[in-house]
Amino acid sequence: MIPNLARLSERARTSGDRPALFVAGQMIDYRELARRVDETERGLGALGVASGDVVAVLLENGLAFAEILHAIAQRGAILLPLNARLTPRELAFQLEESGASILIHGAGPLADLAAESAALIDASQTLDRFEVNSEKAPALAAVAAARSEAPTEHPRIDPARTLALIYTSGTTGSPKGALLSHRNLFWNAIGSAMNLGVTPEDRWLVCMPLFHVGGLSILLRAALYGSAAILHERFDPERVNRALDDEEVTLVSWVPTMLERVLAARGGRRAPPSLRCVLLGGGPAPSGLIESARSQGFPIAATYGLTEAASQVATQVPTLAEPEGASGLRPIFGTQLDTIDDDGKSVRGRPGEILVRGPTVMEGYWNRREESERALRGGWLHTGDIGVLDAVGALEVLERRCDLIISGGENIYPSEIERVLLEHPAVIEAAVGGRADADYGRRPIAWLVATPGQALDSAEIRRFCVDRLAGYKIPVEFTVVDSLPRTATGKLRREQIT
């Protein structure tokens, strides 16, 4: 019964002449976007993409990404958004495990990355690659025209169908694909609107990558609301400030590092009056930063979200002043929160593991029945994060799961890095921790124990990591130690690795 989430024809009918996207100096209205999406969908059809197929997308933010996202949704296919900062090895893992049938990628360095990634996967896998030059979108239209498929029909998509398969290290540290359905993303949009509000004049500035759920979900929300997104190819604080001042931005999503850099580039100028909400996610923000932003007129709404719950889980009401009394985050409408102690008992007013239930929670991880059941046991998503729920139901997030390092808005899972380090013959033990960093929040560092009789060289280890790990995951410091800090029972004391 969900009315056509992400079916652009619906929006084109009700809001055809209203702006959908501002991108690369163009304004695209809903009618034009729907036309382009129909063409792109015919292109996907001509390339053999059927309902239920996984379409991997390696593109920078841009019109082509938006077109392909909606075309995939409309076709009932599944989007696998690839993080352009990953290494070919990391991408190959996602391509192979997801069973993607086609990889749509950009030109230049993205084409090279796509080629290298595809070359690494099992030769038995059929993976067509298709290059889209995002400056010449709609790029798939040419394919459609060439193969002249019939006009696009818009069959009803079952809301339980998967719309996106987004890799995250999840709650156990090894990358796995969270399955987000049309329904999950629909309820994220509704829940967000009921907390943050929505107006027909809204313009949501997107300067975070669309390959993360935080960016992706903004485009889907805008299409549902009939409001506009302003899409930046990449984060550039100067350009963000120009947009804030000149383009009637009403909402923006940032991670703390971005907010800090925007403020620094702004030189004390106040926020524009049009700006009604800064959705600040991606890890804890220093309270000084939030205070300083609010004092300059930025209405901050701190949020806590997860890929597994289609982004926002609990969010503040946007405000210029630290709210009196309950300053915590309120679950978005439709979402329920609980906190449990080590025995699994529900607790209030003291720290516990944060559990999430509601229509935004994923169906599970792709092809990982056991890990899915563990993450979703008892009907609740077990986040591994620690928080306090107060008497009125507001959440304070104390720490993301102890092994998670959030660095400039990217999630880094130490166990993934440790596995790579242990592949090196000179490393017998490895532990990765997060060191506080003024710009990034935290950055990864590694402690290593050398294999007896082998010499450990930091530069060599760093080189070893470079083609195995995205740059932001590579530890900024390697320290050789005699032994790792452990508890009496041998459990790593990761909090000491700083």
Next chain:
Amino acid sequence: MIPNLARLSERARTSGDRPALFVAGQMIDYRELARRVDETERGLGALGVASGDVVAVLLENGLAFAEILHAIAQRGAILLPLNARLTPRELAFQLEESGASILIHGAGPLADLAAESAALIDASQTLDRFEVNSEKAPALAAVAAARSEAPTEHPRIDPARTLALIYTSGTTGSPKGALLSHRNLFWNAIGSAMNLGVTPEDRWLVCMPLFHVGGLSILLRAALYGSAAILHERFDPERVNRALDDEEVTLVSWVPTMLERVLAARGGRRAPPSLRCVLLGGGPAPSGLIESARSQGFPIAATYGLTEAASQVATQVPTLAEPEGASGLRPIFGTQLDTIDDDGKSVRGRPGEILVRGPTVMEGYWNRREESERALRGGWLHTGDIGVLDAVGALEVLERRCDLIISGGENIYPSEIERVLLEHPAVIEAAVGGRADADYGRRPIAWLVATPGQALDSAEIRRFCVDRLAGYKIPVEFTVVDSLPRTATGKLRREQIT
């Protein structure tokens, strides 16, 4: 998968300290409202109301109405809101046909009306009456306390369940109950929000009766959005103006007569800056009125709605200027429109019957399979109203179904009045039409043909109507004629009765 529409405990959890209602000089926050609704629901339980039971409510606008509405929703029972302007005879029909098991009514004149109505229904019918003094709400709490039912559980309500049974004369002129489900009213709230926008600071002024879907749906929307409603017991233009000026009203729903009276009482003062939308429904408004309101700063959003579609079907974006180009109404999100000619073929750009499809369209009429199938044939609600859909999908409503008279926001169906007139022995033929009226839009008048050999006396006929028809339905003029204007085939030419 609808998250708990009208389950106040949900809102109390996420927005407990935010205002839910401003009524009779009090502010009730969501936590307090949820507490009162729980008590009221226990009261309903103590009175024997079970899931699926029809609860008739004859109350003026007030806190008690809001409490009972939400308590009924929470219990999975069905609300039958009674129009306090109807006669006991008209009410008895609804009570009997709906099979209501309990009638909750106000004190004073409402108690008398309730007693007279109940006395008229079939003695075999069990109908408990329960008086609620709305000044002492929550009135049912006392019942609950006295009978000490256990604390309220909140089982999940299937969204397909009926939430309200609202009598309307529908498309054939005889009163019948439109069945509106939780899902219908939920999607009305979502669709409305996607068109009009919603903000956490919204305050929606309700000065139209809650027994109509237009008023009722505002309370349900507010609970979903977590925003506030300002509830007036009755429409008083002076009080409305005070609220506009002093109470940060952001939205208001009016019919044209109300707008006109508010403007007259306002004496040229501009609309307050907080007001972001005037939802103007209940029949066509004179364009001079809309222009004049806009020039005084009232952002008008004309709307077209029906009880059978849970209120709004198509609505303008709120605006201070007549929109350029397409000035028509846009279907609310999730709703589809069509117009058909006399042969049932879809037409564009010229007048046709307006059809409506989508998640807000009722399941059918209570206990009227044949009329339901006719109204909903082919999966579309056939409204009987005439409109033009333009190329971009905007709707201009030309006229409500030719036999509908909208008078001061109330729908009047000539056939219902004609049936009453024909019961009088001196009347052999009767026809009712709508005469243009500066204050009410239109008012009913009657043309009568006398039974041969009998004298027809207007005063006598008027007296005959008084206990059979609500005051607003009684023709303001009776004219005795020799014959009624008819087409060659004998069909009444109602447009000539003016």
